[in-house]
Amino acid sequence: MDEQIGKLRWRCRRGMKELDLLTLGYLERHYPEAPAEEQQAFAALLELQDPLLMSYMVGRETPADATTARVVGVMRTLLSDPHPS
Template identity: 85%
Template sequence: MDEQMGKLRWRCRRGMKELDLLTLGYLEQYYPDAAAEDQQAFADLLELQDPLLMSYMVGRETPADAVTARVVGIMRTLVKYSA
């Protein structure tokens, strides 16, 4: 699992700091205990281009697949808004 986590951690490095924080946050907080289908959905999300992934994170678009939508929903809870 450590090698897989290392590969995923590398893939979490995006072109946008906000996406780095969301993807790494999910990987560290939720991925290890997630169901296998959620883990696969997360890995699939990491294959997307940054603009589409960001669209999911800000709610402009919603994944058609229910499992992917659930993972995106969890990732969106990691967004920290400051006043």
């Protein structure tokens, strides 16, 4: 699992700092306890181009897949609270 997390952490490095914070935030705070299908959806999100991923994060577009939409919803909550105490 640690090797997989390391690979995902590397893929969380995006071209936009905002996306870095959201993807890493999800990976660190939600991914370990997420169901397998949500973990797979998160990994698939990391394969998307930054503009589409950002469109999901700001709500301009919504993923068609319900599981992916759930993961995006969790990630969007990080927009309002990126560094919880």
